Amino acid sequence: MRLRLLLLLALCGAGPAAAAFSVSLRGSWRVRSQNRSLELPGEVPGCVHSALFQQRLIQDPYYRFNDRNYRWIALDNWTYSKNFVIPFDIAEWQKVNLILEGVDTVTKVLLNGVPVGETDNMFRRYRFDITHVVKAVNFIELYFQSPVLYADQRSKAHTSYEVPPSCPPSEQEGECHVNFIRKEQCSFSWDWGPSFPTQGIWKDVRIEAYNICHLESFTFSPIYDDRTQEWNLEIESSFDVVSSKPVSGQVIVAIPKLQTRQTHGIKLQHGERIVKLFVKINKNIIIEPWWPHGHGNQTGYNMTILFKLDGGLSFEKSAKVYFRTVELIEEPIEESPGLSFYFKINGFPIFLKGSNWIPADSFQDRVTSAMLRRLLKSAVDANMNTLRVWGGGIYEQDEFYELCDELGIMIWQDFMFACALYPTDRGFVDSVRAEVAYQIMRLKSHPSIIIWSGNNENEAALMMNWYAIQPSDMPTYINDYVTLYVKNIRKVVLKGDQTRPFITSSPTNGAQSVAEGWVAKNPYDTHFGDVHFYDYTGDCWDWTIFPKPRFASEYGYQSWPSFSTLEKVSSEEDWFYKSNFSLHRQHHANGNSEMLHQARLHFKLPQSADRLRMFRDTIYLTQVMQAQCVKTETELYRRSRSEIVDGEGHTMGALYWQLNDIWQAPSWSSLEYGGKWKMLHYFAQHFFAPLLPVGFENNDVFFIYGVSDLHSDCNVTLTVRVHTWSSLEPVCSEATKGFVVKAGGSALIYKEPVPEMLRRCSCTRRSCVVSFYLSTGSKPLSPTNHHFLSSLKEAEGLQKAHITAVISQRRDTFVFDLATSAVAPFVWLDVGSIAGRFSDNGFLLTEKTRTVLFYPWEPTSKSELERSFHVTSLTDIY
Numbered sequence: 121m122r123l124r125l126l127l128l129l130a131l132c133g134a135g136p137a138a139a140a141f142s143v144s145l146r147g148s149w150r151v152r153s154q155n156r157s158l159e160l161p162g163e164v165p166g167c168v169h170s171a172l173f174q175q176r177l178i179q180d181p182y183y184r185f186n187d188r189n190y191r192w193i194a195l196d197n198w199t200y201s202k203n204f205v206i207p208f209d210i211a212e213w214q215k216v217n218l219i220l221e222g223v224d225t226v227t228k229v230l231l232n233g234v235p236v237g238e239t240d241n242m243f244r245r246y247r248f249d250i251t252h253v254v255k256a257v258n259f260i261e262l263y264f265q266s267p268v269l270y271a272d273q274r275s276k277a278h279t280s281y282e283v284p285p286s287c288p289p290s291e292q293e294g295e296c297h298v299n300f301i302r303k304e305q306c307s308f309s310w311d312w313g314p315s316f317p318t319q320g321i322w323k324d325v326r327i328e329a330y331n332i333c334h335l336e337s338f339t340f341s342p343i344y345d346d347r348t349q350e351w352n353l354e355i356e357s358s359f360d361v362v363s364s365k366p367v368s369g370q371v372i373v374a375i376p377k378l379q380t381r382q383t384h385g386i387k388l389q390h391g392e393r394i395v396k397l398f399v400k401i402n403k404n405i406i407i408e409p410w411w412p413h414g415h416g417n418q419t420g421y422n423m424t425i426l427f428k429l430d431g432g433l434s435f436e437k438s439a440k441v442y443f444r445t446v447e448l449i450e451e452p453i454e455e456s457p458g459l460s461f462y463f464k465i466n467g468f469p470i471f472l473k474g475s476n477w478i479p480a481d482s483f484q485d486r487v488t489s490a491m492l493r494r495l496l497k498s499a500v501d502a503n504m505n506t507l508r509v510w511g512g513g514i515y516e517q518d519e520f521y522e523l524c525d526e527l528g529i530m531i532w533q534d535f536m537f538a539c540a541l542y543p544t545d546r547g548f549v550d551s552v553r554a555e556v557a558y559q560i561m562r563l564k565s566h567p568s569i570i571i572w573s574g575n576n577e578n579e580a581a582l583m584m585n586w587y588a589i590q591p592s593d594m595p596t597y598i599n600d601y602v603t604l605y606v607k608n609i610r611k612v613v614l615k616g617d618q619t620r621p622f623i624t625s626s627p628t629n630g631a632q633s634v635a636e637g638w639v640a641k642n643p644y645d646t647h648f649g650d651v652h653f654y655d656y657t658g659d660c661w662d663w664t665i666f667p668k669p670r671f672a673s674e675y676g677y678q679s680w681p682s683f684s685t686l687e688k689v690s691s692e693e694d695w696f697y698k699s700n701f702s703l704h705r706q707h708h709a710n711g712n713s714e715m716l717h718q719a720r721l722h723f724k725l726p727q728s729a730d731r732l733r734m735f736r737d738t739i740y741l742t743q744v745m746q747a748q749c750v751k752t753e754t755e756l757y758r759r760s761r762s763e764i765v766d767g768e769g770h771t772m773g774a775l776y777w778q779l780n781d782i783w784q785a786p787s788w789s790s791l792e793y794g795g796k797w798k799m800l801h802y803f804a805q806h807f808f809a810p811l812l813p814v815g816f817e818n819n820d821v822f823f824i825y826g827v828s829d830l831h832s833d834c835n836v837t838l839t840v841r842v843h844t845w846s847s848l849e850p851v852c853s854e855a856t857k858g859f860v861v862k863a864g865g866s867a868l869i870y871k872e873p874v875p876e877m878l879r880r881c882s883c884t885r886r887s888c889v890v891s892f893y894l895s896t897g898s899k900p901l902s903p904t905n906h907h908f909l910s911s912l913k914e915a916e917g918l919q920k921a922h923i924t925a926v927i928s929q930r931r932d933t934f935v936f937d938l939a940t941s942a943v944a945p946f947v948w949l950d951v952g953s954i955a956g957r958f959s960d961n962g963f964l965l966t967e968k969t970r971t972v973l974f975y976p977w978e979p980t981s982k983s984e985l986e987r988s989f990h991v992t993s994l995t996d997i998y
Contacts, residue, residue, distance in 0.1 A: 140330040141208055145260070149321075154197040166485040167224065167320030168198050181482070182689045182783050185704055187314035188293060194317040195269065200262040206254065206327065213329040214362045216254050220246040222323025225303040226265040232258055241302040242322070243515055243536060243555045247336075254327070267301055267317040268308075274300035274543075281596060283543050284587035292707045299540040302551055305512040306538075307482065311708040312778070312787035316482040333361040333388055335427065335435045339561050341619045342443045351407055351443055353399040355425065356561075361388045369429035371397060375441065377421050378405050386427075409466045410442035410567040412505040413528030414810055414829060418442070420525070442525060442567035448621035450631045450648075456764045458647025461630055461670035462772030463570060465530075469864060471761055471772050471829055472530065473754075473808045474499060474506035475779035475790065476674060479513040482782055489519060494795045494977060495780050496523050498957070502790075502801055503808035506530040508626070508673060508775050511576035512538030515559050524568035531568045532673070532775070534626065535559075535609060537575035541582065544603045556609050560616035572613050572622045574605040577652065579625035579633065580643040602638050626673050627652045646670070646768050652777075656714040659721050660749035661908075663756045663816055668768035672757050676777040676788040677718065678711050679746035679800065680739040684952045685792045689784045695735045705785040712786070719745040722911040726997045737997040742786075744946045744994070747799040747962055750776050750790075754807045755814040759825040762866040776804075795955065795977070799948065799962035806903040811861065813838060813869070813892050815907040822877060822907065824870035824892060826861040834861045836894040836901055838869055842881040843966045844888050845943050846917030850966075851888070852881035861894070874909065885909040886916040889943075891966060906964050912945060912994060921965070921995045923947065929982050934974040936989075940965050944993035952988040954980055965993070 151162035162171030237248035275297040287296035294309025309315035336358040408419035420440040427435040511534030629640040629648035652674035658665040694701030726737035757774040781793040790801035894902040921944035956976035
């Protein structure tokens with residue numbers, strides 16, 4: 121038997137009796153079904169599905185229809201067990217605890233046959249006193265209850281009134297009553313994900329033994345004093361004091377680079393004690409603040425805290441401290457009803473641009489450090505500065521937030537409640553309060569988190585009456601809503617962290633919702649707060665169908681993942697758009713039809729006798745459609761930041777739905793399962809650029825806005841070119857005189873009636889396309905943007921483009937030198953399942969040659985790329 125023996129914090133100099141030890145129980149356990157027909161090894165951290173897969177008792181759960189085939193796993197009651205030896209003399213320790221960092225979800229815990237505790241919340245850390253139960257040789261068991269059966273039981277026990285929704289829509293093939301269990305909500309299914317209600321120990325398990333006292337938790341918050349213009353640090357530590365006598369000592373806090381070193385005296389009485397320290401930072405030292413990506417450096421300072429206590433006992437912690445301020449500004453706006461809704465970081469208004477984050481996998485033991493880094497690095501590589509951790513998933517692991525701190529990604533952090541009403545019985549609320557207090561303590565030191573949000577869409581679900589509640593019953597549900605999110609969650613948040621704002625829901629009207637008793641009559645009001653918006657029937661090329669809210673925190677369109685991603689979890693019989701597999705993987709009602717509807721508005725749908733080619737071309741076209749739709753909507757939000765039109769505007773955030781995928785299926789994501797960039801993600805790299813020209817039409821006039829996220833004004837020239845579809849040379853080109861794009865703003869920089877442009881360039885709408893970019897001298901400062909003057913299905917002069925590539929290698933980067941015989945829209949370079957990304961993709965190719973770089977994520981060779989390379993453009997499917 122192999123155990124990891126960790127020396128916790130420090131050993132005191134008074135001999136073994138003053139030491140603190142931790143024994144990790146991670147590694148190999150035994151897993152068995154309730155009737156003992158299955159018993160197998162299982163890794164911790166892990167889950168039952170992973171254990172079965174690792175022992176080859178089931179296939180990959182994501183293969184074909186296995187989410188349906190393996191439903192039996194979630195309906196069984198499983199047991200985890202382990203024999204272990206304590207490598208020290210138990211008699212020498214005053215206190216021994218069992219620490220469960222994360223259990224999924226409902227269990228009874230037995231040690232040596234003695235019940236020591238129960239768990240019912242996936243999002244809490246549990247600590248059980250086993251001082252009088254633990255032996256030199258031990259046997260631990262966790263009896264899990266099926267989360268599906270538990271949720272059903274809790275729902276039936278709530279007899280006073282129904283708490284909707286009971287079940288998900290049938291298309292999701294999910295389980296019911298997820299709102300009655302404190303577990304990852306989307307594990308019961310969602311419209312982009314499968315139903316895998318897991319059971320298992322998903323984080324570390326350990327035994328801790330100590331004498332005198334023990335440091336249980338440690339957190340801190342940098343606080344800026346506006347009055348003195350000084351930084352201070354609030355440090356909070358939790359101790360378990362087992363000594364019957366008070367324990368005294370000193371705390372030494374040191375931040376060397378800030379020339380800060382302070383000593384505080386403390387005295388700890390018996391029991392659980394909280395120690396709060398207030399450290400003044402040396403005001404003569406210039407502190408470099410933490411900035412979001414694209415706005416400055418992510419400077420942090422190393423800090424050590426040393427607790428030197430009676431009897432030679434000492435504890436030392438080290439951490440990185442980041443200094444930044446965040447404000448949510450809700451104030452009146454000239455010429456508009458309502459209030460603003462935007463964020464200031466370090467006093468600077470910042471447009472939040474990015475996406476929404478969902479769990480990276482249904483099985484958290486599959487989520488590796490490399491996977492997290494790849495996904496988050498892909499976000500910043502696409503010029504994003506914000507991700508919203510959505511409320512139907514999980515509070516992410518520590519490493520996620522550490523990476524966001526490092527990369528400069530701001531986090532809008534939901535609490536884990538989504539698209540449902542919830543019970544407010546005492547047991548449920550008590551569990552939630554413990555969950556929120558724990559997560560606040562765990563996460564609040566991260567500068568990346570800029571806001572806490574109580575839930576996803578539950579204010580809207582209630583007030584827009586998604587569940588057809590009778591008017592006479594509405595006060596009951598409103599009271600439950602206020603009880604859970606205001607009287608409990610908000611109260612815990614404000615007690616634990618006052619350094620960042622809290623809102624009760626997303627979407628919400630913010631201050632206006634508060635004024636209306638915490639629930640607004642119309643939570644989608646564009647004059648307040650944030651908005652979620654989806655429209656799958658209107659023409660997404662028409663920007664006027666979209667609202668102009670203060671903040672757009674969810675919006676988007678679906679597409680299919682690439683064939684190389686689907687191929688891994690399907691068979692040949694699945695490879696057509698109307699196969700049983702394609703229908704099964706689509707969990708959004710009418711989703712496959714809606715994608716084709718949007719594509720049909722502006723493109724000719726693929727026609728081929730070859731079923732596989734037809735499938736691949738359709739996949740390609742859904743990605744083209746998604747990218748172009750989200751581009752149109754996002755560019756509207758970016759150009760609306762500095763203007764009010766008909767009372768709407770001053771938009772200061774665009775977070776499309778969604779960044780990543782949880783499995784291989786159609787979804788709203790821009791990154792496929794495994795991290796491959798869809799066309800949308802390459803488009804995001806452009807439409808989130810710090811300096812961007814945005815073109816659009818209104819009443820037959822073509823406008824271009826200059827949008828800037830920069831902190832300083834920029835002197836630029838705008839170049840506008842018009843190409844015919846039949847020529848690789850522009851038919852006309854003009855460059856404006858130099859002008860200034862103001863820092864942090866958006867303004868009109870070009871205007872021309874379309875008929876005049878067409879006459880000037882000897883064009884028609886169907887024969888020409890417009891491109892434009894910002895530059896200084898001969899150096900481009902922005903991406904080249906484009907504007908279609910007609911639908912592509914009506915384009916005249918498009919020719920079949922023969923595109924070739926010569927591949928060469930420069931160190932770890934590959935160079936693709938492209939050559940084309942004709943103008944090609946939506947050029948897509950694909951290297952199959954080779955992991956990596958291109959410098960650009962999905963682009964409009966209007967020049968004879970172009971160079972694109974490929975950055976592999978894993979070792980690969982030129983010959984592998986040449987074998988896998990395939991290029992597609994719209995002209996290939998017409």
